[in-house]
Amino acid sequence: xxxxxxxxxxxxxxxxxxxxxxENIMYDDWLESFDExxxxxxxxxxxxxxxxxxxxxxxxxxxxxxxSCDQSxxxxxxxxxxxxxxxxxxxxxxxxxxxxxxxxFEVIIADLCLHxxxxxxxxxxxxxxxxxxxxxxxxxxxxxxxxxxxxxxGQGPEVERHVFEMEGKEIKRFFDEDDVRRFFGDFExxxxxxxxxxxxxxxxxLFKVCARKI
Ligand SMILES: C[S@@+](CC[C@H](N)C(=O)[O-])C[C@H]1O[C@@H](n2cnc3c(N)ncnc32)[C@H](O)[C@@H]1O
Numbered sequence: 001x002x003x004x005x006x007x008x009x010x011x012x013x014x015x016x017x018x019x020x021x022x023e024n025i026m027y028d029d030w031l032e033s034f035d036e037x038x039x040x041x042x043x044x045x046x047x048x049x050x051x052x053x054x055x056x057x058x059x060x061x062x063x064x065x066x067x068s069c070d071q072s073x074x075x076x077x078x079x080x081x082x083x084x085x086x087x088x089x090x091x092x093x094x095x096x097x098x099x100x101x102x103x104x105f106e107v108i109i110a111d112l113c114l115h116x117x118x119x120x121x122x123x124x125x126x127x128x129x130x131x132x133x134x135x136x137x138x139x140x141x142x143x144x145x146x147x148x149x150x151x152x153x154g155q156g157p158e159v160e161r162h163v164f165e166m167e168g169k170e171i172k173r174f175f176d177e178d179d180v181r182r183f184f185g186d187f188e189x190x191x192x193x194x195x196x197x198x199x200x201x202x203x204x205x206l207f208k209v210c211a212r213k214i
Contacts, residue, residue, distance in 0.1 A: 001095060001121050001171070008169040009116055010071055010093075013051070017075040020052055022082040027054040028199040031109070033191065034140050034210055038062060043106045044087050048094070048129070049113020053079050054199075059109070060085050094125045103134040110141040112206070115173040118160050122173065122183055130186060133213040139187065140210045145194055146174040147205040180207050187211035
């Protein structure tokens with residue numbers, strides 16, 4: 001990723017994550033489909049790109065141990081303040097690698113945080129996620145669909161196929177099913193479906209996926 005889009009992304013998200021309270025954090029029910037897997041997970045669950053902590057909150061309410069991570073220090077400060085139950089909250093940029101040992105996690109959640117990268121960076125991040133998952137472990141994620149025109153699909157300069165530059169210079173990828181299968185081809189898909197998320201003001205078509213490390 002160019003230095004400009006990396007800095008723009010951090011500026012955008014640090015600004016978005018300035019201040020909020022736990023009671024205002026609303027999750028949707030997308031993880032319910034994977035409740036059995038989540039409840040059976042014996043290790044801490046990693047919430048990658050946790051943002052304000054929608055999924056962290058869901059997991060904590062299920063009584064799970066959670067490690068929440070984001071590039072934004074503001075997001076991490078808020079997680080620590082709002083969710084003192086988290087096992088850890090760590091600030092790092094996935095573009096620099098994911099700072100955990102090989103095979104550390106049984107379940108990783110990556111909700112709406114894997115679609116900000118060009119081809120090379122996406123492949124590197126997916127490979128890092130595979131590395132830190134134990135064999136048979138699961139990556140549960142959601143990514144933008146190419147149908148998500150309300151959130152920028154097909155708009156602005158296309159810097160790479162299905163990747164568009166936003167006004168602030170950060171980039172967003174919009175996946176079709178082939179993209180999902182290509183980037184996550186080293187996994188076995190246990191669930192892959194295009195759905196509509198209604199958590200935002202405008203409804204959002206996206207891919208919801210559960211992929212197993214083989
Ligand atoms: C749309 S928000 C999703 C937040 C949360 N997972 C949710 O669904 O509510 C995207 C998050 O990904 C984080 N993110 C984007 N690029 C990142 C990177 N390179 N490294 C770490 N976090 C990143 C952003 O800071 C932001 O908090």
